[in-house]
Amino acid sequence: RAFTEEQEALVLKSWNSMKKNAAELGLKVFLRVFEIAPSAKKLFSFLRDSDVPLEQNPKLKAHAMTVFVMTCESAVQLHKVGKPSVRESNLKDLGTTHFQYNVVAEHFEVVKFALLEIIKEAVPEMWSPEMKSAWGEAYDQLAAAIKSEMKPQV
Ligand code: HEM
Secondary structure: OOOOHHHHHHHHHHHHHHHHHHHHHHHHHHHHHHHHOHHHHHHOHHHHOOOOOHHHOHHHHHHHHHHHHHHHHHHHHHHHHOOOOOOHHHHHHHHHHHHHOOOOHHHHHHHHHHHHHHHHHHOOOOOOHHHHHHHHHHHHHHHHHHHHOOOOOO
């Protein structure tokens, strides 16, 4: 199913109003993830080795922000070229890293759930079933692209 211009517009419209807070919102996504799945904290080396409180961890913020930004970029590329924006080589690295750190399909599902919740809370006046499915699809396609590269490096 094609990712339509309308879906791209819904993602971009909400992104425009969230991007100034993207770091904070991204962090909220992962704090929600850890509420739902506390064991997911153990995946992140920089959380295991750190004395800094979770909410102040710069690397957690950076990862959270990346997930947010890449999902948004994925929406644009999905409409333009029919697949997520990640270059082949980056995709391989992303797949390898997530594989090595024992990320599994369920983790991608929890992050999706939390991401959609936080967007809904951030832009309640814009939120709609259409917006939810546009973000959801952009995320799913990006996650699928990463998962397809999740195998040991040869
Ligand atoms: C690392 C992006 C989903 C856990 C990374 C890196 C990027 C990234 C860019 C750094 C890559 C590198 O160092 O080679 C994304 C994107 C996602 C996603 C775009 C979804 C669309 C997830 C999920 C989890 C996760 C669902 C687990 C809940 C991790 C872990 C690392 C990582 C554990 C390694 C962190 C460390 O250095 O300790 N991710 N990620 N990611 N990601 Fe993700």
